[in-house]
Amino acid sequence: MEKAIEIMKEVQKVVVGKERTILSVMCAMLAGGHILLEDIPGVGKTTMALAFARAMDLSFKRTQFTPDVMPTDVTGYSLYNRQTGTNTYVPGAVMCNLFLADEINRTSSKTQSALLEVMEEGSVTVDGITRRPPSPFWVIATQNPVGSAGTQLLPESQMDRFMVCLSMGYPEVKEEVRILQSRQTQNPLELVQRVAGPEEILEMQAKVREIYVADVVCEYAAQLSAWTRSTPMLRLGVSPRGTLALLRMAKAAAFLTNKEYVVPENIQSVFLDVCAHRVLLSSKSRVSGMDARGVLENALREVPAPGIG
Numbered sequence: 001m002e003k004a005i006e007i008m009k010e011v012q013k014v015v016v017g018k019e020r021t022i023l024s025v026m027c028a029m030l031a032g033g034h035i036l037l038e039d040i041p042g043v044g045k046t047t048m049a050l051a052f053a054r055a056m057d058l059s060f061k062r063t064q065f066t067p068d069v070m071p072t073d074v075t076g077y078s079l080y081n082r083q084t085g086t087n088t089y090v091p092g093a094v095m096c097n098l099f100l101a102d103e104i105n106r107t108s109s110k111t112q113s114a115l116l117e118v119m120e121e122g123s124v125t126v127d128g129i130t131r132r133p134p135s136p137f138w139v140i141a142t143q144n145p146v147g148s149a150g151t152q153l154l155p156e157s158q159m160d161r162f163m164v165c166l167s168m169g170y171p172e173v174k175e176e177v178r179i180l181q182s183r184q185t186q187n188p189l190e191l192v193q194r195v196a197g198p199e200e201i202l203e204m205q206a207k208v209r210e211i212y213v214a215d216v217v218c219e220y221a222a223q224l225s226a227w228t229r230s231t232p233m234l235r236l237g238v239s240p241r242g243t244l245a246l247l248r249m250a251k252a253a254a255f256l257t258n259k260e261y262v263v264p265e266n267i268q269s270v271f272l273d274v275c276a277h278r279v280l281l282s283s284k285s286r287v288s289g290m291d292a293r294g295v296l297e298n299a300l301r302e303v304p305a306p307g308i309g
Contacts, residue, residue: 001258004030004204006195010055014188015048017175021166023256024273025052025140029201030208030255031248033163034119034139036277043168045142047189049100052140054192056201058097059134065107071114078127089126094118095133097198101141105154112158115139119161136201156236156280163245164270165277204255211251212261216306221246221267227299228279234295236280246274264305272296 008022015022025048028035037045046062053060063073076092093099094115104112117123119139123130141162143154159165171179182188196204221243229237238246247262249270254262276292285295 001256003196003200004256007052007055010192010195011048011051013191014051015044015168016178016182017171018044018048018168021168022048024164024166024270027249027252027256027270028163029136029138030204030252031163031245032136032138032205033245033248034161035141036159036162036165037140037142037168038145038165038277039142039167039169041144043170045168046100046102048168049098049140049142050189051192053098054189055195056097057194057197058136060098060100061093061096062100062102063093064102065104065111067107069107069111071111074111074114075118075124076126076131087127089129089131092124094124094137094139095131097134097137099133099137099139101139103144104141105143105152109152109155112154116158116161119158134198136198136205159277160239160241162277163249164273166273208248208252208255211254211259213247213251214261214306217250217262217264217267218247220264220303220306221250223303224267224271224299225275227303228275228296231295231298233282233285233290233298234279235282236278238275238278242275242278246271249274268300268305271300 004026008019008026011022012019025035029052037048039045050060052058063069072092074092074094076090076095078087079090081088101115117125118133118137122137123132125131225238225240225243225246228234231237246267250262250266253266253269254260257266259266272293275296279292279296281290281292281295
């Protein structure tokens with residue numbers, strides 16, 4: 001736990017005033033999940049990914065997703081070697097610990113779908129041969145709000161593979177002043193120190209998996225998901241994959257608060273970040289002017305939590 005807190009402190013040297021977002025990203029990483037950062041350009045999404053990579057000493061690659069990016073740029077490709085008469089694999093951008101898919105919703109659906117296998121199964125198949133990126137492995141994708149010039153919706157199957165969807169938002173005035181002051185003579189990224197390496201991150205992930213979850217807490221998570229599937233405010237509820245992600249995130253939240261078991265408050269603290277991007281609003285919700293998070297807050301109010309302390 002101490003190492004994870006130190007990592008977050010290093011990231012906070014660069015990303016000012018976004019402690020809640022940094023905590024959610026750290027939880028997702030400890031839970032082994034991928035992160036989608038949805039926000040307007042220029043609020044620090046890419047900078048935060050770079051800061052995490054430095055603090056955890058990760059191999060890092062970045063692809064700017066433009067309309068001309070091909071699936072092979074992501075997965076890699078085979079190149080025929082005339083001297084040996086065999087095909088040589090040329091690794092794609094995902095062959096790293098942390099892959100930053102920048103502005104992922106500006107590229108074609110075919111290129112977006114190239115990430116589906118590696119995000120779900122942790123492997124890449126090219127010409128019938130399956131390879132694995134180094135462990136640990138995460139995708140951090142950024143996207144501009146749908147409706148911005150040149151953007152398109154991600155496929156629902158891909159949205160479901162992101163453990164969380166987060167938004168950073170504009171900084172407060174005093175926070176923006178700190179940002180301006182810190183960048184007068186140097187780039188704060190240069191101040192980020194290595195806290196832990198990949199092996200230590202894998203050890204923390206193993207400890208997160210060992211966090212105990214009582215049957216009543218599992219039932220609480222399932223009841224929350226069931227609520228999203230039955231409410232008339234949503235036309236698509238949370239999938240079983242989403243419920244699994246909810247429990248994994250709750251375990252990471254418990255780990256970061258130095259607990260050996262999950263309590264309902266851990267479920268509640270991560271519920272919106274895990275589930276809001278997995279649901280689709282009904283016409284009734286849109287007419288009422290509600291958003292996904294607003295609808296899901298009703299689930300937290302209406303589904304009774306078990307009494308565990």
